[in-house]
Amino acid sequence: xxxxxxxxxxxxxxxxxxxxxxxxxxxxxxxxxxxxxxxxxxxxxxxxxxxxxxxxxxxxxxxxxxxxxxxxxxxxxxxxxxxxxxxxxxxxxxxxxxxxxxxxxxxxxxxxxxxxxxxxxxxxxxxxxxxxxxxxxxxxxxxxxxxxxxxxxxxxxxxxxxxxxxxxxxxxxxxxxxxxxxxxxxxxxxxxxxxxxxxxxxxxxxxxxxxxxxxxxxxxxxxxxxxxxxxxxxxxxxxxxxxxxxxxxxxxxxxxxxxxxxxxxxxxxxxxxxxxxxxxxxxxxxxxxxxxxxxxxxxxxxxxxxxxxxxxxxxxxxxxxxxxxxxxxxxxxxxxxxxxxxxxxxxxxxxxxxxxxxxxxxxxxxxxxxxxxxxxxxxxxxxxxxxxxxxxxxxxxxxxxxxxxxxxxxxxxxxxxxxxxxxxxxxxxxxxxxxxxxxxxxxxxxxxxxxxxxxxxxxxxxxx
Ligand code: PLP
Numbered sequence: 001x002x003x004x005x006x007x008x009x010x011x012x013x014x015x016x017x018x019x020x021x022x023x024x025x026x027x028x029x030x031x032x033x034x035x036x037x038x039x040x041x042x043x044x045x046x047x048x049x050x051x052x053x054x055x056x057x058x059x060x061x062x063x064x065x066x067x068x069x070x071x072x073x074x075x076x077x078x079x080x081x082x083x084x085x086x087x088x089x090x091x092x093x094x095x096x097x098x099x100x101x102x103x104x105x106x107x108x109x110x111x112x113x114x115x116x117x118x119x120x121x122x123x124x125x126x127x128x129x130x131x132x133x134x135x136x137x138x139x140x141x142x143x144x145x146x147x148x149x150x151x152x153x154x155x156x157x158x159x160x161x162x163x164x165x166x167x168x169x170x171x172x173x174x175x176x177x178x179x180x181x182x183x184x185x186x187x188x189x190x191x192x193x194x195x196x197x198x199x200x201x202x203x204x205x206x207x208x209x210x211x212x213x214x215x216x217x218x219x220x221x222x223x224x225x226x227x228x229x230x231x232x233x234x235x236x237x238x239x240x241x242x243x244x245x246x247x248x249x250x251x252x253x254x255x256x257x258x259x260x261x262x263x264x265x266x267x268x269x270x271x272x273x274x275x276x277x278x279x280x281x282x283x284x285x286x287x288x289x290x291x292x293x294x295x296x297x298x299x300x301x302x303x304x305x306x307x308x309x310x311x312x313x314x315x316x317x318x319x320x321x322x323x324x325x326x327x328x329x330x331x332x333x334x335x336x337x338x339x340x341x342x343x344x345x346x347x348x349x350x351x352x353x354x355x356x357x358x359x360x361x362x363x364x365x366x367x368x369x370x371x372x373x374x375x376x377x378x379x380x381x382x383x384x385x386x387x388x389x390x391x392x393x394x395x396x397x398x399x400x401x402x403x404x405x406x407x408x409x410x411x412x413x414x415x416x417x418x419x420x421x422x423x424x425x426x427x428x429x430x431x432x433x434x435x436x437x438x439x440x441x442x443x444x445x446x447x448x449x450x451x452x453x454x455x456x457x458x459x460x461x462x463x464x
Contacts, residue, residue, distance in 0.1 A: 001053075009053055016060070017089065021072060025444070029073040030424040033066050069424070074442045074449040078426040080238070080266040081371075081397070081441035085298040091354035092300060095347040102345050103337035106327035112334060115142055115349040122293070122305055122352065125361055126271045129284045132307040134334075140307040141339040142348045146265035147186035149290035149306040152340060154190045154230050156313040157259035157287070161229035164257075172196070176221050179232040180209035180244055182430070184263060187232045197226070207240050207392065207430060209233065211248025218256055230259045233286075235279060236267025239428040239437075240392040240400050243267070243279055250285025262289045265304070269296035270372070270396050273365045279395070296371075296397075297364060298443070299351050314339055371397040371440040374450050378438055381454040387461070391433065397440040400428070403461060407434035416460045423453045 001009065041063045070076060072084050102111030119140025123132050132138045143149045158175060165171040175196040179187040180203045191198035199217055201209050218228045231253050233244040246262070253260040262283060268291020270276040283289060290306045293299040308314055315338040325337070337343050355364075375397045382388045382401045392400040402410045407429075414427045414436055427436050438453065 005053075009057075012057065016057075018086075021084070024070055024073045024442075025075065025449075027065070027070050027073060028421045029070050029075040030078075030418060030421055031067050031069045032421060038063060038067055072442045072444070073424075074445040075423045075453065076441050077438045077453060078424045078441070080439055081296050082301055083294050083296060083298045084300055084443060085355060085359070087354040087358040088298060088300040088351040091351035095350050098347055100347060101343075102347060103343050104325055104327055104335040105329055105333040108347070109333075111345075111347045111349070112336060114347075114353060115336065116140075116334060118142075118349040118352040118356075119305060119307065121356060123307060126268070126280070126291075127277060128289065128307060129309075131309040132289065137311065138307065138309045139311050139334065140305060141334075141336055142345075142352075143290070143304045143306050143340060144302040145186075145304050146184070146263055146290055146292055147189065148341065149288075149304055150184075150186050150232060150261060150263060151190040151193060152314060152318075153259070153261045153288040153290075153306070153308070154194050154196075156308075156317050157230040157261070158194055158196065159317040160259065160313045161227065165227055171227060174225065174227045175230075176226050176228045177230045177232070178214060178217060178228065180207075180234060180237070182207045182209070182237040182239055182242055183232055183234045184238050184265070187263070196230075203242070207237060207242035209244040209249060211245060211252045214249055215252045218252065218258070222256070228256055228258050230261065232261050232263050235262060235264040236270075236396065238266075239430050241267065241396055241398040242392065243395070246280075246282030246285070250282045254285060259287045260285055262286045264289070264291040266292065266295050267396055268305075269293060269364075270368050272297075272361060273368055276368075276396070293352060293355075296368065297355070298359065298367065299355050303348050303351060311339065367443075371445070374440045374445060374447065375399050375438075377447060378440075378450045378454060381451070385458070391435045399438040400435045401438065402433070402435040407432075409464070410434045410436065412464055413457075413461055416464060417457060420456065420460055422456045 071082050100108035100111055102108045105112045116134050120133050123140060154177065161175060162171065176199055177191050177196055178199045178201055181200045182203050188198050201213050201217055204210050221228055231249065233246050233249045235243050250260060267279065271280045288306060288308045290304060292304045294301040294303040318338045336345060375394055378399045379390055379394045382390050382399065387403055388401055389404050390399065390401050403413055411434060414425065417423065417425055425436050425438060427434060429435065
């Protein structure tokens, strides 16, 4: 493809993307293809000669789109949102074109420097304590996902604990991690990868981890000669958007000198609104904090932002320094390769920069507020019907609800909703209660979509 063809095809692709996103509500949100559908539509071997652009372009609709689940459809209410916006897509195009691998400052200074500044901008928008800013011993770094943020901070905490317990024989076999039974599965997985013990702390009736429950488990382990070293507090749990009691959990971690990591993957974006910022009270106790702008801050996947109060444990944990990666500014500037597992890293801060500059923080606040308001509207519709109940407090953009009655009935309702295909929801369960989750996800979702979803659910429930 020569530059002139690229300009022409690029315009065509931009038009296709804009048409796709502007008319997305006309597509079934949940793909209903059968496994193996795609192999039947394309040849078994890669082409030897170049194919014509128009044939490839037409195959987007023929081959790809039938198997796409449309996460940006206003009828998509599953999981949690994944963000999308034109400024972010444009920034990613530029990042692809620059195509640098920013593993060290010298490998592309703008990549490192913009990331540092963007992490400080975001930290200030969230009113994180000053220790998380790059001006002191702390600072922020972009990871791919919240799971990676948990894993790398767990490794950093493990290395800190190892240096403290250097004389304790086989200390690593005694190391224990804690998170609520509502925490994301990535915490348990990080423990498997790091070969440390995981404890699931029973949550209270509101699905919160309390200081008391955590203290009880920690004390028992200490009495048995074990070494508690890392706690994850979740703000906005995956099943029901519950918030661990940070103001109780924090002092327990301080008392026992345990690394406290906060996973606010979804809810973190809402902390840019002053009315939701109290949900983050207690962050001052944390050693590390993470949320996903790629969930709810209009920055496209992947962009998971992680801050540390003291970056030395992370940087020292991953420090392998071959000659070919050394440069003369080393030590004076961050080399983000030490802050993550892979060596290579994309220019992801560009999309934060574009989104923050082209939309502004006031617009982002109003966007979050609009989603929360839509969740409240859906909650009111559920509450207005005697056959249904809301199962958990609606704090942000997630409503958990169910038909009053047994779990089986609700399982049938969920299956029928997804078979129907007009909207897409996922279920969850907690303390043996099965319920449905209605998440406000898409940028475009409006009150009519919420009413449409409720009408669809009612219709289907009546036909059961
Ligand atoms: N933590 C929480 C609270 C989540 O809700 C999720 C996903 O929804 C994750 C972690 C995992 O996110 P990621 O895909 O960024 O690893």
